[in-house]
Amino acid sequence: NAGVMQNPRHLVRRRGQEARLRCSPMKGHSHVYWYRQLPEEGLKFMVYLQKENIIDESGMPKERFSAEFPKEGPSILRIQQVVRGDSAAYFCASSPMGADHEKLFFGSGTQLSVL
Amino acid sequence: ILNVEQSPQSLHVQEGDSTNFTCSFPSSNFYALHWYRWETAKSPEALFVMTLNGDEKKKGRISATLNTKEGYSYLYIKGSQPEDSATYLCAAIRGSGNTGKLIFGQGTTLQVKP
Numbered sequence: 001n002a003g004v005m006q007n008p009r010h011l012v013r014r015r016g017q018e019a020r021l022r023c024s025p026m027k028g029h030s031h032v033y034w035y036r037q038l039p040e041e042g043l044k045f046m047v048y049l050q051k052e053n054i055i056d057e058s059g060m061p062k063e064r065f066s067a068e069f070p071k072e073g074p075s076i077l078r079i080q081q082v083v084r085g086d087s088a089a090y091f092c093a094s095s096p097m098g099a100d101h102e103k104l105f106f107g108s109g110t111q112l113s114v115l
Numbered sequence: 116i117l118n119v120e121q122s123p124q125s126l127h128v129q130e131g132d133s134t135n136f137t138c139s140f141p142s143s144n145f146y147a148l149h150w151y152r153w154e155t156a157k158s159p160e161a162l163f164v165m166t167l168n169g170d171e172k173k174k175g176r177i178s179a180t181l182n183t184k185e186g187y188s189y190l191y192i193k194g195s196q197p198e199d200s201a202t203y204l205c206a207a208i209r210g211s212g213n214t215g216k217l218i219f220g221q222g223t224t225l226q227v228k229p
Contacts, residue, residue, distance in 0.1 A: 031214070031215065033215040042222065043206075045217060093215070095215065099214065101166055102164070103161035104215060
């Protein structure tokens, strides 16, 4: 049973380009969460999605960032017109039922570097 | 704003020593507390989720306690081994209906010397 899969592992973009980060949850999990870890900081919640629905995007920057979790395929975190401050590690996690007391299963992250 | 604080920031112990770390959080509107273990170059791995005051959980040589009234949780490792070397993260959820919206501390990094 494969764990949470994120790709790419490393992504380099120049300022102004778009970054697309992909996350496939664990088999049987329909709840996906994205977290960001800025340099020297802890993990910060960005967004919670179920299939085809955004449940809570209170941690997402208002501009340039979007997330989706389509009926088929992985969840995508999209950052348009990247800036140097977007350089961070982006982690995806999943859970089976979306219950408050559930453990989250994390992927290995995507390290985004903006030149 | 809910702040989750962990101490110490880092810890070096000898193999066989027992150790413990602290996670503190505002006790108002508490809902759940998570502990994760994060080895270098790997993904965070869940250890425990606790919700009730006085909860105690155990997994092998690792155990955790929870005091929601005073807002702290302890993680204990008995007889530390080199493979216990990792960063230990705690995270709190405030209020119900905030599924997956964990507020993480900065972590305690443990190094166990053989």
